[in-house]
Amino acid sequence: MKTSAISGWKSQEGYTITIDLNSSKPIYLQICDSVITQIAMGILTPGEKLPSSRRLSSALGINYHTVNRAYSQLIQEGYVTLDRRKRITINEIPEGKRSGFDPIWVERMKVILSEAVSKGFNSDMIMVKIQSILEDIESTKDE
Amino acid sequence: MKTSAISGWKSQEGYTITIDLNSSKPIYLQICDSVITQIAMGILTPGEKLPSSRRLSSALGINYHTVNRAYSQLIQEGYVTLDRRKRITINEIPEGKRSGFDPIWVERMKVILSEAVSKGFNSDMIMVKIQSILEDIESTKDE
Amino acid sequence: MKTSAISGWKSQEGYTITIDLNSSKPIYLQICDSVITQIAMGILTPGEKLPSSRRLSSALGINYHTVNRAYSQLIQEGYVTLDRRKRITINEIPEGKRSGFDPIWVERMKVILSEAVSKGFNSDMIMVKIQSILEDIESTKDE
Amino acid sequence: MKTSAISGWKSQEGYTITIDLNSSKPIYLQICDSVITQIAMGILTPGEKLPSSRRLSSALGINYHTVNRAYSQLIQEGYVTLDRRKRITINEIPEGKRSGFDPIWVERMKVILSEAVSKGFNSDMIMVKIQSILEDIESTKDE
DNA sequence: GTGGTCTAGACCACC
DNA sequence: GTGGTCTAGACCACA
Numbered sequence: 001m002k003t004s005a006i007s008g009w010k011s012q013e014g015y016t017i018t019i020d021l022n023s024s025k026p027i028y029l030q031i032c033d034s035v036i037t038q039i040a041m042g043i044l045t046p047g048e049k050l051p052s053s054r055r056l057s058s059a060l061g062i063n064y065h066t067v068n069r070a071y072s073q074l075i076q077e078g079y080v081t082l083d084r085r086k087r088i089t090i091n092e093i094p095e096g097k098r099s100g101f102d103p104i105w106v107e108r109m110k111v112i113l114s115e116a117v118s119k120g121f122n123s124d125m126i127m128v129k130i131q132s133i134l135e136d137i138e139s140t141k142d143e
Numbered sequence: 144m145k146t147s148a149i150s151g152w153k154s155q156e157g158y159t160i161t162i163d164l165n166s167s168k169p170i171y172l173q174i175c176d177s178v179i180t181q182i183a184m185g186i187l188t189p190g191e192k193l194p195s196s197r198r199l200s201s202a203l204g205i206n207y208h209t210v211n212r213a214y215s216q217l218i219q220e221g222y223v224t225l226d227r228r229k230r231i232t233i234n235e236i237p238e239g240k241r242s243g244f245d246p247i248w249v250e251r252m253k254v255i256l257s258e259a260v261s262k263g264f265n266s267d268m269i270m271v272k273i274q275s276i277l278e279d280i281e282s283t284k285d286e
Numbered sequence: 287m288k289t290s291a292i293s294g295w296k297s298q299e300g301y302t303i304t305i306d307l308n309s310s311k312p313i314y315l316q317i318c319d320s321v322i323t324q325i326a327m328g329i330l331t332p333g334e335k336l337p338s339s340r341r342l343s344s345a346l347g348i349n350y351h352t353v354n355r356a357y358s359q360l361i362q363e364g365y366v367t368l369d370r371r372k373r374i375t376i377n378e379i380p381e382g383k384r385s386g387f388d389p390i391w392v393e394r395m396k397v398i399l400s401e402a403v404s405k406g407f408n409s410d411m412i413m414v415k416i417q418s419i420l421e422d423i424e425s426t427k428d429e
Numbered sequence: 430m431k432t433s434a435i436s437g438w439k440s441q442e443g444y445t446i447t448i449d450l451n452s453s454k455p456i457y458l459q460i461c462d463s464v465i466t467q468i469a470m471g472i473l474t475p476g477e478k479l480p481s482s483r484r485l486s487s488a489l490g491i492n493y494h495t496v497n498r499a500y501s502q503l504i505q506e507g508y509v510t511l512d513r514r515k516r517i518t519i520n521e522i523p524e525g526k527r528s529g530f531d532p533i534w535v536e537r538m539k540v541i542l543s544e545a546v547s548k549g550f551n552s553d554m555i556m557v558k559i560q561s562i563l564e565d566i567e568s569t570k571d572e
Numbered sequence: 573g574t575g576g577t578c579t580a581g582a583c584c585a586c587c
Numbered sequence: 588g589t590g591g592t593c594t595a596g597a598c599c600a601c602a
Contacts, residue, residue: 005512021513026601033254040260063602079261094263101272105258110276111176112251116244117183118222120237123277129244130273133253134266169577195589206579211590219505226291227307228587229589312586319540326546349587365547380549387558391544396562397462398537400469402530404508406523409563415530416559419539420552455592481574492594497575514602515574 009051009059015043019060027062031070036079039090041140050080050088152194152202158186162203170205174213179222182233184283193223193231295337295345301329305346313348317356322365325376327426336366336374438480438488444472448489456491460499465508468519470569479509479517 005021015038019030038044051059053067060067071088074080080088116126151161158181162173181187193214194202200210214231217223223231259269291307301324305316324330337345339353346353357374360366366374402412434450444467448459467473479485482500486493500517503509509517545555 022510023513024511027513028601033257036261037254037257040257066602069601093261101259101264105255106272106276108255109273110280111180112248112255113273113277114176114180114183114280115248117277117280118179118236121244123281126277127270127274129249130252130256131270133249134256134260134269137253137257137260138266171577197589207590208580209578212577214590224308225310225590227309227313314586319543322547323540323543326543352587355586379547387545387550391541392558392562394541395559396566397466398534398541399559399563400462400466400566401534403469403563403566404465404522407530409567412563413556413560415535416538416542417556419535420542420546420555423539423543423546424552457592483574493575494595495593498592500575511575 007060007062009056011051013048015048017056017060019062027066028070028073031056031067032073032077035070035074037137039079039093041137043140044090046090046092048090050090052087150203150205152199154194156191158191160199160203162205164205170209171213171216174210175216175220178213178217180280182222182236184280186283187233189233189235191233193233195229195231293346293348295342297337299334301334303342303346305348313352314356314359317353318359318363321356321360323423325365325379327423329426330376332376332378334376336376338373436489436491438485440480442477444477446485446489448491450491456495457499457502460496461502461506464499464503466566468508468522470566472569473519475519475521477519479519481515481517 006018007021008016008018010016017031017034019027019034021027023030025033035044035050050056050071053064053071057064057067071080071082074088075082078091078094080090083089113126117123121129148164149161150164151159153159160174160177162170162177164170166173168176178187178193193199196210196214197207200207203210214223214225218225218231221234223233225231256269259272260266264272292304293307294302294304296302303317303320305313305320307313309316311319321330321336336342336357339350339357343350343353357366357368360374361368364377364380366376369375399412403409407415435447436450437445437447439445446460446463448456448463450456452459454462464473464479479500480488482496483493486496489496500509500511504511504517507520509519511517542555545558546552550558
């Protein structure tokens with residue numbers, strides 16, 4: 001909490017990748033989540049490039065392989081693609097043509113919602129909170 | 144691929160604890176989540192008892208210590224308490240008197256919401272889905 | 287915290303023995319500490335009798351042997367004696383004729399003081415707090 | 430009676446972790462208390478690193494998991510943090526901005542004070558003794 | 573190399 | 588019988 005070991009990278013284009021060395025969440029996952037969140041928020045837009053593994057790793061002061069692992073995961077989940085010149089490019093958002101929500105996603109959502117419910121928050125309070133988080137995400141997008 | 148190695152325990156009172164040995168999620172966390180979800184759903188009600196570590200572990204075919212760890216975590220997070228007579232008891236739900244949502248919870252929610260957004264689901268679709276999950280959780284409660 | 291499983295016994299003479307079934311502290315120790323504290327506070331005075339094991343155990347809703355164990359400990363530590371009629375009697379306070387503080391006591395005190403110090407309380411704050419706790423203990427005594 | 434089975438670890442930086450295998454106090458708690466005490470004494474200073482679980486365990490001749498448990502507890506209580514690069518680091522002392530003393534701490538203090546009172550030590554003697562223990566703790570700090 | 577998880581078997585304190 | 592502690596050895600995820 002105190003001297004939170006946070007390390008960051010800021011791009012010219014405006015996006016940002018920060019990690020917290022003290023978090024229990026694996027660094028490679030922090031990078032993934034950071035990218036995904038900013039795609040959702042429209043800060044990272046389709047066609048935009050991410051820094052190379054080496055550049056990002058040295059900027060963050062972490063191992064080259066760790067960044068690579070994050071990128072592999074993002075590629076594998078379809079958020080980005082690796083072009084011929086080895087540059088990571090943000091993909092188009094698939095426009096909700098999916099058949100539906102991923103059951104694994106639903107299960108995770110159910111767990112996190114349950115935590116709130118079992119701590120005494122009612123549905124309305126939760127929905128309002130989620131609405132505000134979603135607005136927070138979407139707000140940047142409209143600009 | 145694999146015949147999902149699911150193991151379960153069903154109580155007389157109606158609740159259920161199931162785990163999937165093939166899941167990448169740690170077993171002790173699966174137990175925690177299972178309990179928390181059922182507290183949220185009102186299947187596990189305050190005052191109700193959980194089976195002893197040894198009994199549950201043998202029923203699930205897992206190690207005694209693994210159950211113990213799950214229970215310790217639940218105790219530590221305040222969902223249950225350990226009676227000196229040695230029965231784990233579900234706590235009262237604190238009735239939303241909390242000052243607000245835990246920032247860590249909010250951050251996790253933001254990440255999972257972002258995943259949906261960046262896969263092309265818009266806010267409305269997401270809200271509708273969450274509403275239905277919440278109703279699923281709450282529905283059992285009202286009975 | 288909620289329905290804190292507290293059980294108690296109140297004597298005609300004014301002293302009180304309460305235990306918390308949810309505490310991680312063993313019941314027999316809770317009884318010992320309760321008695322010792324009240325001796326210190328002068329609520330339990332030399333010559334006074336404690337209830338029989340059976341009576342206290344049934345009043346507290348706990349096992350007979352548990353009370354017995356607490357009493358044995360108190361006897362062994364010299365706080366009380368068992369008279370011919372098997373009644374437990376509070377001993378005289380030895381009037382500080384001890385050679386000094388028990389090293390084990392000092393070590394325990396050092397640990398608990400260290401906890402406060404390492405949480406950012408300075409010596410003065412701690413001394414003031416201890417003074418007030420001591421006054422709380424002694425206040426009843428003077429009456 | 431027994432040749433007290435004491436085992437220790439001495440760091441280059443000057444701190445020390447010793448345990449007594451014959452003590453009734455759990456080993457993992459001895460480690461915790463040892464660290465907390467030395468934080469309070471200023472021997473362990475914020476930013477300093479503790480040895481890895483494996484290294485300390487082999488130095489102390491105890492099991493790896495036992496050290497691990499001690500460390501987990503220290504992390505959970507906020508005395509240290511675990512860096513993603515996997516080194517346990519001493520936290521900043523929160524500078525007494527706490528709202529007050531933890532009621533559990535107060536209760537423990539009351540019990541230990543009562544023991545002294547009921548053994549015939551008066552308030553002044555106790556305060557003087559505590560003062561000296563506190564000075565013992567703080568003395569190392571000022572250097 | 574680190575810590576995290578799981579299994580397994582042992583002993584003890586408590587009730 | 589219960590949970591708490593300790594030991595021991597295995598595998599995995601992470602960096």
